[in-house]
Amino acid sequence: MPAALGSMNGWVDVGRGLVSREIFVTDEVYRMEMERIFDRTWVFLAHETEIPTAGDYVSRTLGSAPVIVVRDADGMLHGLLNSCRHRGAKICRADSGNARNFVCPYHGWTYEMSGRLVTTTFDKHFPKDFDFSLHGLARVPRLETHKGLIFGSWNADVVPLEDYLGDIAWYIDPFLARTQQGMEVLAPPHRWRAKSNWKVGALNFVGDSQHILTTHVGPLTLDPVRAARAGFATAAENSFQVVTDQGHGCTLTYLAPGLPEDAYQTHPRDLEPLYAKLLSADQFQLLKRLRVIVGTIFPNLSFIETQVGPAQKAVIVRQWQPVSGTEMEVFSWVVAEKEASTDYKSQVLRKGFHNFGAAGVFEQDDMELWASATYASNNPVAKQLPYSFHTALPYINAPEKDHKWPGRAFKPADTEVAQLEFMRQWDRCMKAGV
Ligand code: FES
Ligand SMILES: [Fe+2]
Secondary structure, three states: OOOOOOOHHHOEEHHHOEEOOHHHOOHHHHHHHHHHHHOOOOEEEEEHHHOOOOOEEEEEEEOOEEEEEEEOOOOOEEEEEOOOOOOOOOOOOOOEEEOOOEEOOOOOOEEOOOOOEEEOOOHHHOOOOOOHHHOOOOEOOEEEEEOOEEEEEOOOOOOOHHHHHOOHHHHHHHHHOOOOOOEEEOOOOEEEEEOOOHHHHHHHHHHOHHHHHHHOHHHHHHOHHHHHHHHHOOHHHHOEEEEOHHHOEEEEEEOOOOOOHHHHOOOOOOOHHHHHHHOOHHHHHHHOOEEEEEEEEOOOEEEEEEEEEOOEEEEEEEEEEEEEOOEEEEEEEEEEEOOOOHHHHHHHHHHHHHHHOOOOHHHHHHHHHHHHHHHHHOOHHHHOOOEEOHHHOOOOOOOOOOOOOOOEEEOOOOOOHHHHHHHHHHHHHHHHOO
16 A cells, blocks of 8 residues: 555555545645646636627636636737735626726726726825836736637746647547537536535546446436447447546547447537538547547546437536635536537537536536545545556556557546546646655
8 A cells, every 4th residue: 555645655656556545635735736736737717709709708717816817809818817906805706797997896996908907096196106017917927729728827937738738639629629610608607616626527537437337327227318328338349548648638438339320420410511621530530429528638627528419419618626625616618519500509508507517417426426435535544545546557558559549549448547647647747846
């Protein structure tokens, strides 16, 4: 057994497939994660279509800091620390909206969309040499986008976003950027608190095929749309996990051969030709017969595309925002192709949230178990016992030799390779700060 916490070297033991349980329940580790991961790397903030016009903004969190993501009159995106330069009050209180200026509710300091200080309302009392230009809202030093996804970093020296995403971009583009006009967020995100560590969600989405037929046995049994389940259980051999640099990964589950032809029509018939126009032939091939993909962009952005009806797929973007060692805030967006019909979008939105919203049937299954795991792990006896990732071990050093697409692929899809690789990256980041 590796040393229980106290020793960073004992947290992640890839060679033995063991991960300390204490890192899932400890506030001290949460604080270290803020410094060593969330303040250093790229973190997802918003989708561009949430703030399409001048003055649109959303309130989000970058690391442990509240930020405003806003589009100015020239269409430029800005990330601003949501804390007044006067006495620190949180300036923007709404989740989203449209504004010409941000006015602090405490004493009235007023800022432009770019964060520049316009007036304090008591300008006449300030010393003559007071420099307004030095008292604007702190800016997120790096803000970059990838196909509509806005990421920010507090680290001015972080690598370019495209380098950070690397090979995983090849896998996320067929879901989040597959038509000329791109994807759009269909509604504000569902948000809820879960009494679970954020890594539980990130791990679940990077590749936890083992939970599906037990955790979700209820909806899978009851919902006739998922009759393709007959093929789902046998689809493992067609399916695989992908791991790329930086701890990103995804799991792709394909329909098994021998199903009725209609079962293979998983994407909308009128949209599929648009995919072929934009994606490479291989990326288009990736979509064929794909039943579900789940993935995580390290550290806390995930996505899932899953069938919600005949020729209907919901794409869910998901963020696991750490709140403490034992709590997170979950954000869940439903996105669809801009080119899709209004009727299709409304159906996908409804069914997407029905499955993966705050009260979603799949969500409820997962949340209860994640909270119970956090609760039951947060005691002195349990914390001595590391979590098991043993099913990664026979496979983790044997990627598919003939995988022709980016990244390293692993079969079968129902092992814990992608999860253990995620933890390996987490461990690297945490140790790099020592
Ligand atoms: S704290 Fe914002 S104006 Fe005083
Ligand atoms: Fe689940």
